[in-house]
Amino acid sequence: MERFAERLAAEYDEILGGYPVSLPRDFRQALAELTGTLSEQEQRLWAEDGAALARHSLRSWEAAGEFFRASPALATLMPFPVLRRWAETGRELAEESASLASSYFKAGAEGLGGLSIQQMREWAGLGRQLYKGNWKSSSLASQFFEVSPTLFQQVNLAEARALARFIDTLASRSYELAAACLGIAPKVMGSLQRADRGSFLGFATVVAETSWADARVYFEKGPGLLHHVHQDQRTRFLLLSSAVARKAGRQAYPFFAESASALGQLDNELHNRLLTLAELLAPKSGAAAMEFLKSVPEVLMRVRFDDLDAWHGEGRKILEASEDGGLAFFRLESGKGEEVIELLSARVELVRVGEVLRMYCKALTGTNVSIQAAGALADKGVGWVSTERASTDGTAVFLPPVVEEAGDKGENFAVYKVYATHQAGHLEFESFRMRFERPGALFGNTRIERAGGDGVALTDMERFFDLFEDRKLASDLFTVVEDSRIDYLIKREYGGIRGALRRVQGRELGKRSPVEQMPLRQAAVENLIRISLDGLSSVRWPLGRMETMRQAAGLLRAIQHEAATIEDTAEITLRLYDLLTQVPNVLLDAELEGEWAELGEDDIQLDMMPAGGEGGAPQPGGEGTLGEPGEGEAPYDSPDAPDFRGDFKPELVQLLMRLRGDAKSQGEADGQFAPLTPEQLKELMEKSVEIDISAFVEGDMQMSTGMFLANLMKEAGTPASEKQGQQSGDGQPGEGDEEDTGEPPENPIEYFWYDEWDFRANDYKPRWCRVVQQTLDEGENKFFEKTLVEHAGLVAQTRKQFELMRPELFRKIKKLYDGEEIDLDAVIEFVAERKAGHSGDDKIYWRRNKIERDVAVAFLLDMSASTDEEINRRERGRDDDDFDDDPRRYLAWWAQKRAKELQNPVKRIIDLEKESTVLLMEALETIGDRYGIYGFSGYGRDNVEFYVIKGLDEAFDDKIKKRIDKVVPIRSTRMGPAIRHATMKLDQYDAKVKILFLVSDGRPQDHGYGRDRTEKEYAIHDTKMALNEAKRKGIVPFALTVDRAGHDYLKTMCEDIGYEVVADIESLPSRLPTLYRKLTE
């Protein structure tokens, strides 16, 4: 045997001698290993196969080397004929490319034992398929063989086939991406479940076909995204994605990714139903199906799952009628969609009911309260931190942004109303008007006796809380007693809300944590809260200490009296505090202390009602000795405050009121309290339990304090200079201050939201654009004066024209019973008729009636960047060509132009707009029409800038002259929202004639104002709709443009609305007043 092998080896040393030395070496080594497995006959055949391979082409010896190396391992796995066929396949590959063959053999060596020979051939075929005859494809195919060993640990042949198809498809677009995908294929395949692989790769192929650039991202991220989907639904989802992708093209991957993560936000169990719904949409519009899935999480935040079908159904109906409409619907960008959701939704949003609640609170309190989202208060950084809880700062009521406590809208609104009523109750029943020295209506005043020295308190509340060692307990008690008083008074005063209040209280009671697990003192406060929520039956208290609870409950009940005032709350707080500090704050051992019992209605001691200040003070009973106070006691911690009562911060509110210089709180206070210093504020901040210091910037306490004080001052509206003085006076480096002072307080920014018209969907996009309104800064008034001088002639002329309008204001009215004089014609007619026997018309007087000129006009100036264009540039085209390459003439022309420019700086469109405005203002002042001048620009739908140059009710003065100077070109032209905003302004005025005058230099255009930057239709249709809306409100819109191409789009934009294109731009200043005159005559 061995001798045979030796001979064979020697024989082949010779045959293989012409190749690099590694080949014979590999041969010898393999042969040595094979000797035991193969017969001599087989060894010879094997050697011949190898040699043939090596001979095959220039570099096929490398493949032969791999063949030799792989053989020993394979020979043990398969019978020799199979091994030969394997080699044969390799040889076939070598015909295509030697390196392909060597990768093939190498992969074989690394173990593909699991495959049958048939499969092996097919596998080889897959690799070969990838080879297209160029080197890139060759390396891809080689890579395929290289990854195969690891790949086949994960996949079976069918899957490999699908993978190869995907790689092949992708490779026809980009070899780089295909190679990258192939590289990660084993890992990707491994992370997928077997059942999903086929459809995953199927979709991958579709992506490669429709939007190959995304293929790699999909391949890499897909499995992770797919994990969001319920495992039984993944195949279905992928099939849906594939179906959609064929129609949606480029959107295929984003759709897949976004809807997968949308599904991920939802309960897995819902996926089945959602996919069914999506599949219903897919035949009509795949994009709509995916948009549907994407929007579901947001929709489900507002409607219950059971109602989703109804929403889907509505959308489907719209989709059947128009694809764009359906898309907008499912994208949540349509007014109709919003309406449907609103109808189905049970939750109530503050933005929708804010105005109603505001007037409601105003009616209740009689003061101008504003309603704001709780977040607004937290943002002020003056001590409130919750963005979800209702509260009040004494001037405004803050409410959570949405309420979805109950299952239907009506009840949720009722909850809002309870919130609002409670906060308004604090204002109506004067929770914040506590006077330290004023006796309570029921309980007199024991506070003064207790206050030993006269503390340096900033407010009455602070002075009151200073009486207590444990401020937290005192504050909690004060809150529960006061809330109890307010709720009682509300129930008494507003019978209609009792039902809703009771329901809210009931729900609140259901949410309380078990009282038995609280330390005793906390449990006592918890019990008081329960009693205040009408939940006497849920009170639990150790039987042995019941006396304390009886007294406490009696005290709390005593505040429920129609005459009780905030001072009574304070008195009761004092008494409760004394009572509860006797209770040790320990966790009770139930076995030692005995049972916890209920407190019955009859048990409450109502004889706590004292006439004067005396009887109320509790006598610490024998029970005080039960637990040794201070021993094993936990520090007192507050029980949860009931949601609907929100945050009650009397101390802060009083402070704010004091800072604001609130008349009532200051009147008496001035003599009583020392002037406010930052140290005092700081001290208050540190001791008050109403301010959660940890909520401020962590770490730097000094900075937090500074910020808090700055915010407080800002909130209270203390003038900046004063603040500065105070800060520097005591050497405090007020970190936050520097920015605050730089902020111009007189130019507040206001936000407004408007719908936008989508002509494709034939519907509005709800609350789509945000208009940022701001008063324009003041510049110099030089521009104004200069224009008047420059155009002195024109000024005089227009003024005269406008003055001429006045006498026309008197018109003769005929046919009256009574008047200035008899109308002779009418008399003759009358007499004639009478002679003829008719009764005749005896209305024979006429009179001059004064027609009051009652005009309000808003001018909208386009401040887009394009107005920066110089006017001359438009004509330059003509001039430039005239020099015939003669530099001297050009220089002469240029010098002349420069000189001219120096004398008269180049004018831009905006300058002419401004000049026209100046002239118009001069003219308007002579006839006394009410007018406003506004500029607009902006970028994108969230930032439509709207500048007030002159408000409709502002008087014309120097300030306005200065603002005109600041009119400069800014950015884009989103006309729709600007027009809507101006319309809203005009609509608030009561005038017989209202005019909206739009001055622009071109068509509307903005980022996202249409499918892309070049699309005109969307913007034009929205603008048209905005103009029509104005018209519907009885406003006369008029568009004036200096764009010579204006006729094109103005025809569409202003179908039946007046417009004019001013061809000669420089005539704008004279044209504008003339137009205006014509318009109002």
Add this chain to the structure above:
Amino acid sequence: MTTDTDQIYRQYAIEEYTPEHEPYYVGVGDEIELFRAAFEQKIPVLLKGPTGCGKTRFVEYMAYQLGRPLTVLKEQGTSATPPMHANGDGQALSVVTVACHEDLTASDLVGRYLLEGDSTRWMDGPLTRAVKRGAICYLDEVVEARKDTTVLIHPLTDYRRLLPVEKLGQIIEAREGFLLVISYNPGYQSALKDLKHSTRQRFIAIDFTYPPREVEAQIIEKESGVDAATSVELAKLGEKVRNLREHGLGEGVSTRLLIYAGKLIAKGIPARRACQVGVVWALTDDAEVQRSIEEVVSSIFE
């Protein structure tokens, strides 16, 4: 024939109408004493105040009361005493009420020639009749009237107490008992329609506001026949809604409207519904304001 018509309706010459029963009026301040003094001193009276707060009722009440001896007037409770007659013809004082509107001219007040066949006939206007009769002439919302009416008001309201009738070429001296009373709603009119100072300063002005809650409740109870508790709630509603004045609402809710609501409730209409039709919808067409007031209603009434 004539007897038939007489049975169906009663008809009075404008200056002869007097209230048959004592009008119900609750004095809030000293307006009753003031008016009586002014009447006796022949000083014209200007009543200021929002709509529906009881100005007209007050004038009727005073006319009735002024027909009675002073002693009776002081004890308002004893209204069972039959009225004595002050102006000699066995009646309470007549009140001629003219609601002024923007087309009301001087000749509408004084009188005009009417055509009758081929001839004409002079017909006295309401003011002339009141002057001749010696009645109280009440010009409601006087600023609404044309400016030429002031020509008439001026000589009537100073020491002369004369009414010039230009078209007849006459001057009529006001009879004893004649008193010009005008009303005026300061918040309501536009700046254009303010009362001229030369006119204003011929009157003493009595300011009317809505009565306080308790008094208003008493009025509602008496006028509408609804129970006391509901009356208090209605008065409370009135107070709350008036907080919204100048805030989406031109005017606060009038006592009159509250009484209407009370009357509906007394007839068995549910309180919330009665307030909706009687108060909310009567006050405003603005849906949002309506909603807000309805919320107030639903907070007060169960």
